[in-house]
Amino acid sequence: xxxxxxxxxxxxxxxxxxxxxxxxxxxxxxxxxxxxxxxxxxxxxxxxxxxxxxxxxxxxxxxxxxxxxxxxxxxxxxxxxxxxxxxxxxxxxxxxxxxxxxxxxxxxxxxxxxxxxxxxxxxxxxxxxxxxxxxxxxxxxxxxxxxxxxxxxxxxxxxxxxxxxxxxxxxxxxxxxxxxxxxxxxxxxxxxxxxxxxxxxxxxxxxxxxxxxxxxxxxxxxxxxxxxxx
Numbered sequence: 001x002x003x004x005x006x007x008x009x010x011x012x013x014x015x016x017x018x019x020x021x022x023x024x025x026x027x028x029x030x031x032x033x034x035x036x037x038x039x040x041x042x043x044x045x046x047x048x049x050x051x052x053x054x055x056x057x058x059x060x061x062x063x064x065x066x067x068x069x070x071x072x073x074x075x076x077x078x079x080x081x082x083x084x085x086x087x088x089x090x091x092x093x094x095x096x097x098x099x100x101x102x103x104x105x106x107x108x109x110x111x112x113x114x115x116x117x118x119x120x121x122x123x124x125x126x127x128x129x130x131x132x133x134x135x136x137x138x139x140x141x142x143x144x145x146x147x148x149x150x151x152x153x154x155x156x157x158x159x160x161x162x163x164x165x166x167x168x169x170x171x172x173x174x175x176x177x178x179x180x181x182x183x184x185x186x187x188x189x190x191x192x193x194x195x196x197x198x199x200x201x202x203x204x205x206x207x208x209x210x211x212x213x214x215x216x217x218x219x220x221x222x223x224x225x226x227x228x229x230x
Contacts, residue, residue, distance in 0.1 A: 042077060
């Protein structure tokens with residue numbers, strides 16, 4: 001069965017070109033030029049993945065991504081953000097902070113877009129197949145299937161990348177994880193083209209603030225290399 005992709009972009013020419021390309025690469029495509037309608041389509045049509053531009057009138061792509069991830073069942077829908085103007089590192093980090101699964105700056109080739117879509121879908125498929133068991137230890141409970149975390153029995157709200165980062169650290173506890181390894185595993189980056197430690201540093205800092213001092217102290221920085229969950 002063809003995977004269903006929701007395209008969101010207020011540039012109708014770009015929208016039509018992307019739609020045509022994806023349909024010719026075995027995807028089923030639904031599309032809209034505004035964020036509010038995209039949120040409704042996400043709920044009603046249940047796409048396998050959303051590709052959204054950032055700058056749109058009304059609800060922009062950042063807000064749309066955050067809304068999708070916060071909606072019932074939305075955390076299970078991957079989102080790729082694209083942008084021609086929001087291309088600084090701070091913009092990209094902002095996208096990931098709102099739950100984006102990947103971030104692509106314009107101009108880009110459609111073959112790269114397809115590769116990104118397939119990579120994200122593979123990650124979700126792998127996670128859904130191996131996420132049956134809850135992970136519990138010393139006051140923390142991770143439920144990979146529901147993508148929820150409880151600390152001392154209380155639900156804690158994490159972005160998608162924060163959740164993936166905490167899960168990786170927890171599963172590999174005691175091991176030092178390099179920044180490139182974390183960028184590849186959590187963000188799906190190709191290290192040959194992107195190796196910015198600020199992305200990991202920012203998310204670790206945010207994660208530490210959310211999980212409380214006791215657990216935060218267990219995420220140790222290893223200077224010049226990466227992090228370890230002790």
